[in-house]
Amino acid sequence: MIEARDVSVDISGKRIVGGVDFDARPGEVAAIVGPNGSGKTTFLKALSGELAYTGRVALNGRNLSSMKPAERAVHRAVLPQATTLSFPFTVREVVKLGLVGGRSGALPGQDARLPERALARVDLEGFAGRFYQALSGGEQQRVQLARVLCQVWAPMLDGKPRYLFLDEPVSSLDIKHQLIIMNIARDFARRGGGVVAILHDLNLTAMYADRIFVMHRGRLAATGSPQDVLSDDLIEKVFDCRLRVGVLPAGDMPFVLPQSAVY
Amino acid sequence: MVDQSIAGPVEVVANASEGDRSGRARIVNLLLCLGLAAAMLLSLTSGASDASAVSVLKGWLLGAIPSDVALSGRDSLIIYDIRLPRIILGMLVGAALAVSGAVMQGLFRNPLADPGLIGVSAGSSLGAVAIIVLGTSVLAPLMTLLGTLALPLAAFFGGLASTLALYQVATRRGQTSVATMLLAGIALAALAMALTGILIFMADDRQLRDLMFWSLGSLGGATWATIGSVGPIIILALAAMPFLARGLNALALGEATAGHLGIPVQRLKYTAIICVSAAVGASVAVSGGIGFVGIVVPHLLRLLIGPDNRYLLPASALLGASLLLLADAVARTVVAPAELPIGIVTAIAGAPFFLWILLRKRGVIDL
Numbered sequence: 001m002i003e004a005r006d007v008s009v010d011i012s013g014k015r016i017v018g019g020v021d022f023d024a025r026p027g028e029v030a031a032i033v034g035p036n037g038s039g040k041t042t043f044l045k046a047l048s049g050e051l052a053y054t055g056r057v058a059l060n061g062r063n064l065s066s067m068k069p070a071e072r073a074v075h076r077a078v079l080p081q082a083t084t085l086s087f088p089f090t091v092r093e094v095v096k097l098g099l100v101g102g103r104s105g106a107l108p109g110q111d112a113r114l115p116e117r118a119l120a121r122v123d124l125e126g127f128a129g130r131f132y133q134a135l136s137g138g139e140q141q142r143v144q145l146a147r148v149l150c151q152v153w154a155p156m157l158d159g160k161p162r163y164l165f166l167d168e169p170v171s172s173l174d175i176k177h178q179l180i181i182m183n184i185a186r187d188f189a190r191r192g193g194g195v196v197a198i199l200h201d202l203n204l205t206a207m208y209a210d211r212i213f214v215m216h217r218g219r220l221a222a223t224g225s226p227q228d229v230l231s232d233d234l235i236e237k238v239f240d241c242r243l244r245v246g247v248l249p250a251g252d253m254p255f256v257l258p259q260s261a262v263y
Numbered sequence: 264m265v266d267q268s269i270a271g272p273v274e275v276v277a278n279a280s281e282g283d284r285s286g287r288a289r290i291v292n293l294l295l296c297l298g299l300a301a302a303m304l305l306s307l308t309s310g311a312s313d314a315s316a317v318s319v320l321k322g323w324l325l326g327a328i329p330s331d332v333a334l335s336g337r338d339s340l341i342i343y344d345i346r347l348p349r350i351i352l353g354m355l356v357g358a359a360l361a362v363s364g365a366v367m368q369g370l371f372r373n374p375l376a377d378p379g380l381i382g383v384s385a386g387s388s389l390g391a392v393a394i395i396v397l398g399t400s401v402l403a404p405l406m407t408l409l410g411t412l413a414l415p416l417a418a419f420f421g422g423l424a425s426t427l428a429l430y431q432v433a434t435r436r437g438q439t440s441v442a443t444m445l446l447a448g449i450a451l452a453a454l455a456m457a458l459t460g461i462l463i464f465m466a467d468d469r470q471l472r473d474l475m476f477w478s479l480g481s482l483g484g485a486t487w488a489t490i491g492s493v494g495p496i497i498i499l500a501l502a503a504m505p506f507l508a509r510g511l512n513a514l515a516l517g518e519a520t521a522g523h524l525g526i527p528v529q530r531l532k533y534t535a536i537i538c539v540s541a542a543v544g545a546s547v548a549v550s551g552g553i554g555f556v557g558i559v560v561p562h563l564l565r566l567l568i569g570p571d572n573r574y575l576l577p578a579s580a581l582l583g584a585s586l587l588l589l590a591d592a593v594a595r596t597v598v599a600p601a602e603l604p605i606g607i608v609t610a611i612a613g614a615p616f617f618l619w620i621l622l623r624k625r626g627v628i629d630l
Contacts, residue, residue, distance in 0.1 A: 069527050
């Protein structure tokens with residue numbers, strides 16, 4: 001369980017996040033949505049211990065700010081929006097960096113094979129020998145996810161849930177890989193872990209999130225299930241855009257929703 | 264028909280070790296050990312004196328037996344009191360410079376970081392020159408207190424100060440700007456050189472001659488005594504740096520991500536800076552400005568075994584030691600019986616190599 005109470009973040013004297021209460025429960029996908037600049041990424045950085053904050057954050061019952069980097073790394077893995085790499089590592093070497101903390105939670109002796117298994121899960125089989133810097137943006141994003149998955153391979157460790165923090169995990173992916181990645185997130189939650197994901201696609205959010213946290217100008221504008229939160233009023237208020245929920249396009253205009261995916 | 268492609272975990276895994284260069288890296292490290300042994304042998308048997316390979320080898324093998332008189336007194340002196348300390352010092356300095364280069368490149372997340380290029384060596388030089396020039400006057404109390412350690416310690420603090428200053432200037436929120444790093448390095452080096460210039464201006468004739476030879480870079484001052492004073496510092500720094508390897512690997516993904524992976528980033532950075540300053544400071548103190556070892560060696564090895572610091576750091580130590588021994592052998596023989604300052608040899612070989620790196624990377628290095 002992750003409990004954040006009254007969390008605020010100031011950067012260079014400016015309040016970016018103010019007084020946010022937030023819970024991420026094991027077994028659930030918690031989605032954070034909101035317009036650009038609403039403080040989503042800043043809040044996630046506070047939650048991951050990367051930025052200083054005021055207020056209280058508890059990670060599995062422990063005060064986040066008193067935990068060492070190595071202890072935090074056991075409980076949660078973080079996928080940033082973008083990652084640049086300074087040296088020519090191969091894809092396999094990048095993914096293997098996820099194991100640097102040594103608590104993947106895989107069965108003993110299986111760590112050596114985890115990079116390949118993680119790459120297979122993000123649909124990058126056969127990419128292990130390629131150079132990371134030569135991949136496309138979407139492929140790089142999936143390599144990073146494979147690295148993150150290695151870090152918390154088992155969704156539960158020592159009887160405690162672990163968490164995936166995903167900052168726009170599908171932002172540069174095609175529709176097939178958006179579904180693959182979101183399925184990985186949901187699967188991680190179903191097996192006892194927790195997921196906190198910043199998303200922009202409201203349809204994907206409605207499909208995968210158990211709870212939605214809507215941020216607006218650094219504050220929490222609404223919290224609840226997709227059914228409760230996604231309303232015409234809220235979308236107009238938060239995104240400053242008049243849209244209506246659940247309305248089909250007129251005439252024979254085609255539309256494609258992720259919900260229509262057939263497995 | 265059910266499409267499995269987006270259903271999630273499908274685990275069919277082929278080609279176990281694709282993209283895994285650790286096997287090759289181990290073999291390269293092994294070969295580099297052999298290479299270093301060969302370089303030592305070559306270095307031991309070459310020089311202005313005609314102490315020949317055969318007699319040296321005999322001496323090497325039989326010298327341990329006290330009763331045997333395999334070597335003449337002169338050859339014995341040349342080998343044990345001149346060449347052997349010089350070889351050991353050369354290996355220590357070469358390893359220290361190469362590993363320091365690799366660590367700095369990991370720390371700054373940039374393949375162009377090099378102690379010589381970005382002003383660390385200049386800071387060390389300032390510390391060392393201060394001791395050479397002022398050791399008999401203003402700094403005399405320090406000399407009596409520290410003895411032979413005064414020179415390497417002064418060089419260490421000079422290097423530490425410039426590295427810390429450089430890091431503060433060039434790094435903002437975990438991102439190091441290459442342009443800022445190189446330009447700040449130029450500014451720091453210029454400042455250190457100006458202060459060094461003031462000291463040189465104050466120096467007397469004898470000190471000037473010392474300074475001149477020292478600043479071009481030379482292993483000529485190698486004695487068992489110098490090894491005794493700087494050897495432990497270099498060995499300590501070299502022994503500590505492999506412990507930074509995993510953290511430096513994670514740092515390649517950026518400071519934030521390294522932290523997420525569980526690396527204590529601040530501690531890693533300051534340990535790295537202290538180790539580099541100690542190793543470079545001690546090297547500069549005994550051998551002056553030997554450039555380009557720190558950039559050429561790690562770069563070559565990255566092409567060969569990849570950037571994994573667990574293998575790159577030991578390989579850099581081995582290749583750096585070997586290359587410096589070879590450079591010293593060249594320095595001692597090309598103009599025999601005189602000898603060329605070794606810094607000239609490494610610069611003549613290293614500077615074009617550096618330009619070649621820039622040509623290859625043009626477009627990749629985004630200034």
